[in-house]
Amino acid sequence: MKKSTFLKFAVLFFAATIIQAQDIINPTSATTILTAEFGSSLINTINGSGLDTFPSLSASHSGTNPGTAFYATNDTGIIDFDLGGSYLVDGLSFWNANATGPPQTGVQDIIIYSSEDGVTYTPISGAPTSFTEAVTTSSNAEQFSFAEITASFIRFELISNYGSSAFIGFAEVAFSGIEAEVVENVINPVSATTTLSAQFGSSLDNTINGAGLDVFPTLSGTHGGTNPGNAFYATNNTGTIDFDLGGSFLVDGLTFWNTNAPGPGATGIQGVIISSSEDGTNFTPISGAPSTFAQVVTPSSAAEQFSFTEVTASFIRFDILSNHGDPGNLVAFAEVAFSGVETLGVTDSVLEESISLYPNPASDVIRINNTSNIGLEGITVYDMNGRIVIQHLVTDNSHNQTINVSELSSGVYMVQIYSNQVHTMKRVIKN
Numbered sequence: 001m002k003k004s005t006f007l008k009f010a011v012l013f014f015a016a017t018i019i020q021a022q023d024i025i026n027p028t029s030a031t032t033i034l035t036a037e038f039g040s041s042l043i044n045t046i047n048g049s050g051l052d053t054f055p056s057l058s059a060s061h062s063g064t065n066p067g068t069a070f071y072a073t074n075d076t077g078i079i080d081f082d083l084g085g086s087y088l089v090d091g092l093s094f095w096n097a098n099a100t101g102p103p104q105t106g107v108q109d110i111i112i113y114s115s116e117d118g119v120t121y122t123p124i125s126g127a128p129t130s131f132t133e134a135v136t137t138s139s140n141a142e143q144f145s146f147a148e149i150t151a152s153f154i155r156f157e158l159i160s161n162y163g164s165s166a167f168i169g170f171a172e173v174a175f176s177g178i179e180a181e182v183v184e185n186v187i188n189p190v191s192a193t194t195t196l197s198a199q200f201g202s203s204l205d206n207t208i209n210g211a212g213l214d215v216f217p218t219l220s221g222t223h224g225g226t227n228p229g230n231a232f233y234a235t236n237n238t239g240t241i242d243f244d245l246g247g248s249f250l251v252d253g254l255t256f257w258n259t260n261a262p263g264p265g266a267t268g269i270q271g272v273i274i275s276s277s278e279d280g281t282n283f284t285p286i287s288g289a290p291s292t293f294a295q296v297v298t299p300s301s302a303a304e305q306f307s308f309t310e311v312t313a314s315f316i317r318f319d320i321l322s323n324h325g326d327p328g329n330l331v332a333f334a335e336v337a338f339s340g341v342e343t344l345g346v347t348d349s350v351l352e353e354s355i356s357l358y359p360n361p362a363s364d365v366i367r368i369n370n371t372s373n374i375g376l377e378g379i380t381v382y383d384m385n386g387r388i389v390i391q392h393l394v395t396d397n398s399h400n401q402t403i404n405v406s407e408l409s410s411g412v413y414m415v416q417i418y419s420n421q422v423h424t425m426k427r428v429i430k431n
């Protein structure tokens, strides 16, 4: 991976925030290369069939049979569970096949992996490597916990059963953790100016301050019925509107809410040219930006979302070309917001040059020495899948920090060293 690409990725990652809500994670689907037997199905292991409570991490599973469990021809093989979204997974509950099914079919040795993309799987550190045989006629939950990982998929690699030469099977599995929801990186302009003449006492501020939106800030909310108090109406004319983003951003999209049916019917913006500028003077059309907005004929406006190749911008210009045919000679819209991240700190040569990191390669600890006068706030270590593996907050004023990396697997990691304004990335190898 080129360093610049990684930096950009890391900045996006860094800007994202995690929202937490306690959860039992029941996979939404599962696939396997193993051959199902007796008409059983993998779905029986994730849908709660046979459990006395569902969803649950501690329930009891009744006698296993082809309608409540999965039996396959005994072989090594993999089973992939799709969690149906991105989760911070920190444990699992497993119910093995029990005495009411063919004997000794329960799963014994196993390797458990996680994946964010369903393609690349990494063994989960601290996950169980074997399950207990259930020799009674019901299975208790076997509960495990491990250090939290980010995953959208979990893989079981079945290694062995409890002795049956013919079959391998289990009753149910569920995971524990919380949904990892990445907050939208919304850019709300701080001000806007226009060559158009506002009507009805409306103001351009109504299009950037969230007035009329059901949530704010948002890139996907709904805008209620448009009126002069929450939208902008102008005399229909060609003209420009300039949005000041309040700083330099890597902008990669926008969400637009046109005027809707409670206002004058066809006032919404139709044709538009969207340009970006770094200095507020020289504007360049954004390649891939929308050239038209849809007319909204319902009494509320859904978000019209667009993405384009990232541009660096401090200002965005709309050149208004036409409305949707309003005979009253008005052009109007309800709201606009942009998506992207601040460019602040993407490169900071001062910090980059003043940070040394040693030893590299490292086995137990890495020491970070900062010879600049910039106060550090924290150090984050990412694996090459972009996952945070260590989060170290600087709680003293020391310019020398020590990070324990002894628990990390061998490999290449990216270390992000940051202050409240700038950050730099260093590559480190763990032996």
Ligand SMILES: [Ca+2]
Pocket (backbone or CB within 6 Å): 044, 045, 046, 047, 048, 049, 050, 051, 061, 068, 069, 171, 172
């Ligand atoms: Ca089951």
Ligand SMILES: [Ca+2]
Pocket (backbone or CB within 6 Å): 206, 207, 208, 209, 210, 211, 212, 213, 223, 230, 231, 334, 335
């Ligand atoms: Ca509005």
